[in-house]
Amino acid sequence: MTILTVNKSNKTICDLLMSTIATILLLAVFFFTSSGCINLKNIILSGTQSEEAIPINHFSEQVGNTWNVYAYPKYYKNEQGEYDLVDVSIRSSDKPGYTWEVTSGVYRLWIKENGTFTFEHWGDERSFEIDGIVVRNNVTGWEELIFEFDFSGLTPTVNGDTVSWTDSDGISYSVKYINDQLVDRVYIPKTLKDTIFSNLPSDQIEDLAVGIRYSYSVEASNAILDTSWGNIVFYSPDTGRPIHWITPAPLRFGSPESDDNGLSTILKTDSAYLDSATNGMALCSFGTERMTQSKPYYNTVSSTKRYPIGNTIQPSTGFYGSKIDLFSGTSSSDATVIRDKELTETKFYDMVPATAFNLGNSGLLFNDTVTFGNRGGENYSGVQDTSLLSLVFENYNFGTDDTLRCGSFIWSSWQYHNRLLFQFDLAAFDQAHPDATITGASLNLYVVSGGGGVSHTMSIYPVLDDWGTASGDWDVNEGTRAHYQAFSGEVCWNYERYNTSAWTTAGAGKSTSGVDGDASSDYDGTNDRGNTALASVTSIPVVGGNHTWTFGDQLARDVLQYQNDNAGHRYGFIMITDQEGIGYTAINFGSTENGYTYRRPQFSITFETIPERIDTSTISFTPANEAPTVDAPLIWTTTGTIASTNSMIPQVQYNAKVPVTDNNSLDDLSDVELTLFYDSDGSYAAEDVPGSGNTQTAAILTWTNGGSPTWSIDPSSSTTWSVVSGSCSAPSLTGTTGNFEFHFKPGKVATENAGSAKWHAFAEADDGITTASNYSANRDMNWYGETASITDTSFGTVSLGTSGSPSTAFSVTYISNGAYVEQVKSDANWVGQTSSGTISLYASGTNPGNAQFALQADDDDTLADAVQVLSASYTTIDDTGTQTTESGDAQANNNLWLWLGSADIPDEEYQGSVYLKIADGS
Numbered sequence: 062m063t064i065l066t067v068n069k070s071n072k073t074i075c076d077l078l079m080s081t082i083a084t085i086l087l088l089a090v091f092f093f094t095s096s097g098c099i100n101l102k103n104i105i106l107s108g109t110q111s112e113e114a115i116p117i118n119h120f121s122e123q124v125g126n127t128w129n130v131y132a133y134p135k136y137y138k139n140e141q142g143e144y145d146l147v148d149v150s151i152r153s154s155d156k157p158g159y160t161w162e163v164t165s166g167v168y169r170l171w172i173k174e175n176g177t178f179t180f181e182h183w184g185d186e187r188s189f190e191i192d193g194i195v196v197r198n199n200v201t202g203w204e205e206l207i208f209e210f211d212f213s214g215l216t217p218t219v220n221g222d223t224v225s226w227t228d229s230d231g232i233s234y235s236v237k238y239i240n241d242q243l244v245d246r247v248y249i250p251k252t253l254k255d256t257i258f259s260n261l262p263s264d265q266i267e268d269l270a271v272g273i274r275y276s277y278s279v280e281a282s283n284a285i286l287d288t289s290w291g292n293i294v295f296y297s298p299d300t301g302r303p304i305h306w307i308t309p310a311p312l313r314f315g316s317p318e319s320d321d322n323g324l325s326t327i328l329k330t331d332s333a334y335l336d337s338a339t340n341g342m343a344l345c346s347f348g349t350e351r352m353t354q355s356k357p358y359y360n361t362v363s364s365t366k367r368y369p370i371g372n373t374i375q376p377s378t379g380f381y382g383s384k385i386d387l388f389s390g391t392s393s394s395d396a397t398v399i400r401d402k403e404l405t406e407t408k409f410y411d412m413v414p415a416t417a418f419n420l421g422n423s424g425l426l427f428n429d430t431v432t433f434g435n436r437g438g439e440n441y442s443g444v445q446d447t448s449l450l451s452l453v454f455e456n457y458n459f460g461t462d463d464t465l466r467c468g469s470f471i472w473s474s475w476q477y478h479n480r481l482l483f484q485f486d487l488a489a490f491d492q493a494h495p496d497a498t499i500t501g502a503s504l505n506l507y508v509v510s511g512g513g514g515v516s517h518t519m520s521i522y523p524v525l526d527d528w529g530t531a532s533g534d535w536d537v538n539e540g541t542r543a544h545y546q547a548f549s550g551e552v553c554w555n556y557e558r559y560n561t562s563a564w565t566t567a568g569a570g571k572s573t574s575g576v577d578g579d580a581s582s583d584y585d586g587t588n589d590r591g592n593t594a595l596a597s598v599t600s601i602p603v604v605g606g607n608h609t610w611t612f613g614d615q616l617a618r619d620v621l622q623y624q625n626d627n628a629g630h631r632y633g634f635i636m637i638t639d640q641e642g643i644g645y646t647a648i649n650f651g652s653t654e655n656g657y658t659y660r661r662p663q664f665s666i667t668f669e670t671i672p673e674r675i676d677t678s679t680i681s682f683t684p685a686n687e688a689p690t691v692d693a694p695l696i697w698t699t700t701g702t703i704a705s706t707n708s709m710i711p712q713v714q715y716n717a718k719v720p721v722t723d724n725n726s727l728d729d730l731s732d733v734e735l736t737l738f739y740d741s742d743g744s745y746a747a748e749d750v751p752g753s754g755n756t757q758t759a760a761i762l763t764w765t766n767g768g769s770p771t772w773s774i775d776p777s778s779s780t781t782w783s784v785v786s787g788s789c790s791a792p793s794l795t796g797t798t799g800n801f802e803f804h805f806k807p808g809k810v811a812t813e814n815a816g817s818a819k820w821h822a823f824a825e826a827d828d829g830i831t832t833a834s835n836y837s838a839n840r841d842m843n844w845y846g847e848t849a850s851i852t853d854t855s856f857g858t859v860s861l862g863t864s865g866s867p868s869t870a871f872s873v874t875y876i877s878n879g880a881y882v883e884q885v886k887s888d889a890n891w892v893g894q895t896s897s898g899t900i901s902l903y904a905s906g907t908n909p910g911n912a913q914f915a916l917q918a919d920d921d922d923t924l925a926d927a928v929q930v931l932s933a934s935y936t937t938i939d940d941t942g943t944q945t946t947e948s949g950d951a952q953a954n955n956n957l958w959l960w961l962g963s964a965d966i967p968d969e970e971y972q973g974s975v976y977l978k979i980a981d982g983s
Contacts, residue, residue, distance in 0.1 A: 116144035117489050119167065120443035126500075126668055130485045132444035132653040132661035133240040134167045141889050141904075143933050149222040149238045161224055163238045167441055168305070168433045170238050172224050175213040178236050179280065180243055182433050183304045185295055186280040189409060191234060194249070194257065195274040197412065198265060206274065207257065210234065231424075240658050241441050243431040247273050250424045258418040270401060272412030273427050277404065286404070293404050305433045307402065308461065308654075402429075430656070444653050444662050445633070446483040447539035447552060449568055453477075455554035458547035460540030463654045464509050467519060468638045468647035478641050480568055481650070482528060482552065484538065484633020485664040487625050497668040499621045500701050502612035504596065506650040507660040512602035513646030518639040520594035521610055523578030523620050524569060524632040526586055529558035538633075539653075557589075564589050569635050579619040584630045595620055595634070602648050618702075621666070669701040687729075688831040692720035694735055694824040695837065699788070699804065709820070711811050711845035711878055714785055717762070717803040719824040721833075728794035729828045733764045733801045736823040739812045743819040745838040750823045756780050756947050757812050757878075762803040764791060774805065781947055782808035810947050813844045813879030815983055846881045846979040849949060850874035862963035864907060867956050870922055873977065876949035880982035881942035883952070885918045889932035891973030900966055904931045912965035916975070921954040930957075935978055942982055 114122045119134040136144040147166045154162035159171040159179070168182035177190040194208035212226040212234060225235035231250035237243070249257075261269055284304060285296040293307040401412040411427050418425070434441045448459040448466045452475055459466075466479040483504075490497075504521070529538055529552045540551035547559035556563050565571035569589040576583045578591040595617040596610035612621060624631045640646045651660030695705050697716045709715060717737075723729050738751050738759040751759040754775035760782050761775045771791075774784040785804040792799020814820060820842050825834040852872040859866035875881060890899040891914070903909035906929070907917065916930035920939045928936045942950065957975070 116146075117493065118144070118443075119441050121486070121489055123493070126670070128490050128494075128666040128668065130443040130664040130666075131658075132442055132446075132663065133658045134441040135240065137165065137167045139165075139889070141933060143889060147240050149240060151219050151222060151224055151238065161219065163222075166238065167241060168243070170236075170243060172236055174217070175211070176217075176226060176234055176236065178243075178245065180431065181281075183284075183297065185282040185284040185304065187282070188278045188280055189245070190276040191245075191247070192274045192276055194271065195410070195412075196257075196261065196269055196271050196415070197410075198268050199270055200268045207260075208253070239656060241433045242656060243433070244656060245429050247427040248424055249427075251422070254418050254425050258415065261415055261418075266415050269415035270412040271415045271418055272401070272410055275409040277407055277409045293402060303434065305431055307404070308430045308432050432654070442653050443486040443489075444483060444664065445485075445539045446481065446652050446662060449480045449482065449552070449554045451478040451554050451568060454544075455567065456547055456556070456559065457545055458540035458542035458551040458553050458559070459544055460542055460551065461654055462544060463652055463656060464649040465506075465652045466511070466647050466649050467636050468511065468513075468517070469641050469644050470647045471644035476642075476644050478568065479647050480641075481636045482524065482539070482569070482633060483636075483662060484524075484631065487631055488628065490666060490668075491625055491628070494668060494670060497625075497670055498702055499618055499625060499666055499668050501618060501667045502621055503665045504610040504612075505607050505663040505665075506610075507607050507655075508602045508604050509649045509651050509655075509660060510604055511646070511648040512604065513640070513643070514601060515640055515643065515646055516599060516601050517646070517648065518597055518599040519608070519610075519636055519648070520597040520639070521612075521634050521636050522572070522594055523591040523624070524635050525576070525578055525584050525588050525590055525630075526557055526564075527562075527632055528552040528569075529556075529562075577616055577620065579616065579623050581627070581630070584632075590635050591620065687723070687725045687828075689721055689723040689730060689826040689828050689833045691722075691824050691826050691833045691835040693835050693837040694719045694822045696822065696840065707839070708841040708843055709807050709811075710843045711807045711809050712781065714788070714804060714806050716788070717805065717822065719801045719803070719826075720798070721801055721826045722798040723826070723828060724797050725828070726795060726797055727792060727799060728766070730794075731766055731827050731829045732768075733827075734825045735762045735803050736760070736825075737762075737807075737820060738823070739814065739818065739820055739842070741818050743814075743817040743839065745819075745821045745836060749821070754782070756782065756808050757810050757944065760805070760808070760811075762805055764789070764801050764803070766794070772803070776808070780808055782806070782811070807842065808947065809845055809847070809876050810878045810945055811842050811845075812944060813983065814842050815879065842878065844877070844879050844881075844981040844983060846875065846877040846981070848873050848875055848977070848979055850951065859959065859961065861961050861966055864960050865917075865924060865958045866960075867922070867924070867958045870954040870956060872951050872953040873955050874949040874951045875942060875979055876945055876947065877942060877979065879944050882940040882980050882982040883920055883938040883942065884935035884978040884980055885928070885930050885938055885976065886935045886978075887916055887930045887932050887975045888973040891971040893967065894970040894972060896967065896969060898967065898969075900962070900971060902930070902932050903960075903962075904929060904933075907960045909960050909962045911962045913962045915960040917958045919956055920952045922956050924956075924958055927956070927958060930975065935976075935980070938977075940982055942979075 112125050114124045114129075116122050116136040117128075119136055119138075120132070121128065121130045122135065123129075135147060137147050139145045145165065149163060149166065151161045151163060151172070154160055154171055156162060156171050158173065160174050161172045163170045168180055171179045175190070177188060179186060179188040191210050191212075193206050193210040195204060195206050197204040210228075210232065212228065215226050215228060217224050217226045222239070223235050223237045225233060227233040230253055232253065233248040234246070236245045257271060261271075282295075283298050285298055287294050287296060294303045295305050296302065297304050401410060403410040403412070411429055446465055448462065450457055450459065450466070454477065465481040465483075467481045468479055470477050470479070529540070529550050538552065540553075541548060542551065547553040547556070549560055550558045553559055555567050557569075565587065566589060571587075571589040572592040573588050574592050576588050576591060577593045578584075583591070593616060595614075596612045598608050598610055600608065602608070612618065638646075638648070651657065651662070653661055655661050695718050696707075696709065697703060697705050697718060699714045699716050706715070717735050719733055719735055721727065721730070721733060736750055736759065738749065739757070740749050751761075754760050756776050762784055763773050763775075765771060765773070770786060772784050772786040772789045774782055776782050778784075783806045785806065788804035790802045792801070812818075819838065820840040821836060821838045822840065823834065823836045825832055850872065851874075875883065887902050890901050892899050900912045900914055903913040903915040907915050909915045917924070917927035918930055918936075918938055919927040928938055930936060939952075955977075
């Protein structure tokens, strides 16, 4: 750990302290304090793999040997192009005219004292200022702002990711930053709602709409504005793909504190019909929303029904609109009441029929959501999910629903079945670890509601056929619909891809015994899903809790490995419950569109980076009188998936199995030896077998019958070669045949083979009279490296504006079994420990600006040879390292040089990290 202290005038020298621990990485943490000096302290070395989360892209990370995939952008790219953790906390803003902001995310949000908010995403910047409640006659076009909102004199509440206002009339308004969504909510209390309705002209009620109006402006944009079923969409002109869209969050009765997911607050009553006797709606259901493309004008065709004119958008009118059906009539022709979401050149409207203001016994909640994504570049969601629903809804798509349903429910005396589909983006994992062996996986889903209070066994099966890529879709496979007729190519109960490719059995139901998704022949289109469950959970679902499915058995691992290794067959999984035949038991899980990121699915993969090896050796022997015989020795891994291997890694435990036969019984043997040795020409010959051990080129492991010790190794245990005697085993000596198993760890400098060079294994059994031997050739020893023996060093004190203040030389010992390189990098920002302010690493030379610093490093004391220290990647200091002895090569003249900006670095402690790394140089 390195301490740096800045004072603008003090130029004294401060000592530093350095701690030494063996490692592969050299970590230097920097602090700035007001005590007046610059120090380098406690360079920390760690011999184990870091368990910190390493971001891979927006939605996935690696923690040790676990790969996590999230259904939201957990990370964003900062100005340096690096992935940082999304921080949704509302902070004070530096943007002129704005009070708060969130800029550490995939989109930027600025908020003013009066509730005006501006978002910026992919160069598209738009502002919304809430005007108030507006009433409009949909026939004549007359419009009036009947209740103006003015929050400028109020003291808003800032709580984490939300800013909210409440005025004296009980109206509340909030703006919330979610990782990939912006949600603003308006609550109109019941008293005001009733007052508004009572003052509307009763003879025009049928033609009136009431809602929320915003003044709207485009600050900067080249986005293409259009509408799609269910959304007002902003497209990238470069890629033609959506970059963000306004979605239809449900309108609800409730209170300002009502759950955003509306567990019990969606506008809903006992029945759904239109009542001509009351000249309007009576007891109409708000349970389903549908957005449709249509013009904002209507023909009055009767005293009780209104229909939108046409079904196309006319850009020449300057209007872009989306309509939401709030009411479902007794038949499809009766669904005449439309909720309007309209975006004109200067206004945005969220309108509902005036009759809605006369329903319900509580206030009315308007929710508007902007969802941010990018199908033209990096996808902000690593998870795709949707539901399948039978009977009347068998051709419906549910891709944009905020919940996933699994199970059964009853409506109109019909029993409906739900199954859910999901898949995870494995491309980034496969790219990072193409030779990885998957050792397991887990899926976490959050229960939003349902379950019927009965125990479910919810099982997951692999999907064996492609369930569609919808054109013009921001969700590649799941579809664009929210409980409505599927578009062409979208998945539904009947179709993998609507109207072009049907499931073999509806509901992805076709499976055949023995077809489980772990072989290419399983994906020939005959079956919809695998026959054997890969993971199951049996429980009574707990609303508000998580369930975890563990992919732990060998079949599950094989299917995951197959899908990972075969990009063309990554069709994901389907979940089916054993309670599918029992009504009112459907379970609702949070989906990728859920307004709470913690309710969205998460998928984790555990893996090994050592490739699985397939043993094709045949073990055989032929007794020859009383002399022993030895079969070819085999080397096996000892962790993860146990298998024979042709490669080794220093300091990793292996099991060398030596098959021996002696017809006089194995107790007749005096000893069994296994010699592992390096051969520079790679061609095995008996004369190449060494007679003694060497830390770089040979090790002899010995079992001695009745000896003390029974198991030994040359070179001895004083080196880093070792025999793990507690794991070694000999067969029963009363028998005539068996395996002698030598557990050992190769030494740190066991030579990395390159070119034609190889390692061989030679085994010999001795019965005191005769000997027998055998061998297996052509094995690899992989690269190994570490650092050790770091000596103390220090920076002299420097002032702001100083150029190239060097440390004194400090020694680092490198240990490696082959060619190696020395590398360095730094944190992009060092953080002030008092103010939390930061200074940033300047990565383009030695002229840092204000609030910046620059570093250069080298393995000698010549500044002219130094390299620039970066944050986005490691920079090579030296690439000439060669194989060392076990004591290593000491590089005694490592140096760091520091440049500081001349201003905007307050006197306080700053903390950051610098890393030295040893890497494979072959």
